[in-house]
Amino acid sequence: MISRLSKSEVVRHGALVFGGVVIASIFNYLYYMLIARRAGVEIYGVVTALTSAMLVILTPGAIAQLIAARLAADLEARHDNAALRTLADLMTLWTTTVAAVVVGVGVLFRGPIASFFNLTDSVPVVMVTISLGIYAVVVVQRGIFQGAHRFGEFAVSSSIDAVVKVIVGVPLVGVLGATGGLIGVIVGVILALAYDLYAFRARFGTARAPIALDRALILRVVSHVGLGQLTFTVLTFYDVPLIKHAFDARSAGLYAAAALVGRALVTAVSFVPTLVMPKASARMAVGRSPLPLLGAALGLAAVFVGIALLAGLFAPRFVVTLLSGQAFGGASSLVLPYLIASGALSLANVVAAYKMGLHRYDFVVPALVVAAAEITVLSCWHPTLQAVVGVLMTGHVAVLVSTLYRVTATMPSRQIGQALAD
Numbered sequence: 235m236i237s238r239l240s241k242s243e244v245v246r247h248g249a250l251v252f253g254g255v256v257i258a259s260i261f262n263y264l265y266y267m268l269i270a271r272r273a274g275v276e277i278y279g280v281v282t283a284l285t286s287a288m289l290v291i292l293t294p295g296a297i298a299q300l301i302a303a304r305l306a307a308d309l310e311a312r313h314d315n316a317a318l319r320t321l322a323d324l325m326t327l328w329t330t331t332v333a334a335v336v337v338g339v340g341v342l343f344r345g346p347i348a349s350f351f352n353l354t355d356s357v358p359v360v361m362v363t364i365s366l367g368i369y370a371v372v373v374v375q376r377g378i379f380q381g382a383h384r385f386g387e388f389a390v391s392s393s394i395d396a397v398v399k400v401i402v403g404v405p406l407v408g409v410l411g412a413t414g415g416l417i418g419v420i421v422g423v424i425l426a427l428a429y430d431l432y433a434f435r436a437r438f439g440t441a442r443a444p445i446a447l448d449r450a451l452i453l454r455v456v457s458h459v460g461l462g463q464l465t466f467t468v469l470t471f472y473d474v475p476l477i478k479h480a481f482d483a484r485s486a487g488l489y490a491a492a493a494l495v496g497r498a499l500v501t502a503v504s505f506v507p508t509l510v511m512p513k514a515s516a517r518m519a520v521g522r523s524p525l526p527l528l529g530a531a532l533g534l535a536a537v538f539v540g541i542a543l544l545a546g547l548f549a550p551r552f553v554v555t556l557l558s559g560q561a562f563g564g565a566s567s568l569v570l571p572y573l574i575a576s577g578a579l580s581l582a583n584v585v586a587a588y589k590m591g592l593h594r595y596d597f598v599v600p601a602l603v604v605a606a607a608e609i610t611v612l613s614c615w616h617p618t619l620q621a622v623v624g625v626l627m628t629g630h631v632a633v634l635v636s637t638l639y640r641v642t643a644t645m646p647s648r649q650i651g652q653a654l655a656d
Contacts (some may be wrong), residue, residue: 255504261399262396265400272407277412281416283351289352292373299380300460302321302377303380307515308378309321312519315439316443321444372423379391380511382438384437390431401418465598477613491557492568503580503581528588532581536581543577546569554569603636604629608630608633
């Protein structure tokens with residue numbers, strides 16, 4: 235069995251993506267940890283506030299990445315490298331154009347933005363704005379690698395900016411303050427962009443071919459994939475700001491510590507949906523049943539979820555204090571239910587990615603309705619932190635159930651192929 239697993243393309247690609255996620259996560263953590271120790275509280279606050287704002291603004295970029303992956307998966311199913319090169323060029327051009335506008339607006343309004351963050355110097359705002367523009371292009375390019383099954387390139391691209399910003403940003407923060415730390419971010423994303431452009435040429439060649447995609451199909455992909463990804467993104471991040479607004483500082487801090495544990499689980503499982511969507515498309519294109527892939531993906535994700543739940547059940551205090559420090563031990567009672575919620579959301583994301591790979595979007599509206607109900611309930615009713623996590627857990631499990639509706643049904647491969655032909 236071990237020999238068969240070692241030869242499995244799914245296992246090999248999964249290991250590549252998981253490795254990229256792990257390396258990026260480790261170096262992202264090192265970046266903030268070392269910035270805090272080298273620069274002090276005030277500069278650390280500036281760097282984290284600006285980079286966090288950048289990630290929030292990049293939410294549309296994450297949606298565009300998934301759309302690019304969905305389109306690239308269809309072209310990869312036809313083994314059309316020339317069309318993939320055209321798609322890569324088009325997505326790079328379009329996102330660069332949009333990013334240039336965003337950067338221009340950010341630079342133009344750097345003064346008011348700096349005032350919003352209580353900064354006396356607007357240079358860090360310019361630095362993070364430039365990073366935002368380049369990173370938006372890189373994120374979408376990674377969607378091409380994902381959909382085209384170039385998971386090695388996906389992993390390398392995901393790791394480059396995280397590693398480089400530690401190597402460059404941490405030394406410079408001691409010399410130039412927040413500006414130096416953010417220069418490291420810029421250099422990292424520039425090198426990631428350069429690598430992506432090189433990899434496009436190396437993997438897809440220089441020949442281009444017209445992309446003949448059905449407009450109705452593209453509209454379905456953009457609208458349904460976009461809405462589905464937006465739903466999962468909001469569910470992953472909305473609760474912490476809401477609790478910060480509704481509760482006192484100590485309670486909000488404890489809740490954020492429990493949420494950090496849940497986010498670690500979501501991050502650990504995130505490589506599975508990254509792998510599943512293009513693999514499902516490929517299997518359908520050649521007439522193979524994708525259901526074994528779904529079973530393997532859910533089984534793999536369930537292993538991570540199961541380990542996390544056992545840790546939350548038997549050692550919740552150890553887990554939360556390991557990540558956030560001894561001062562956050564009071565969050566231990568929230569850890570297990572939050573992990574259940576995060577585990578359900580992670581599994582739902584796997585199922586959603588599988589269905590997207592088959593051009594099946596029947597889960598999008600039900601999941602959106604459940605998410606809206608969950609957010610509405612929490613906005614109106616949040617008497618205790620335990621009640622909040624209970625609502626979160628119930629809502630996330632309901633989202634998982636909504637994605638499982640008719641999960642064993644498949645879309646005929648010929649129907650997909652006909653839509654993409656000619």
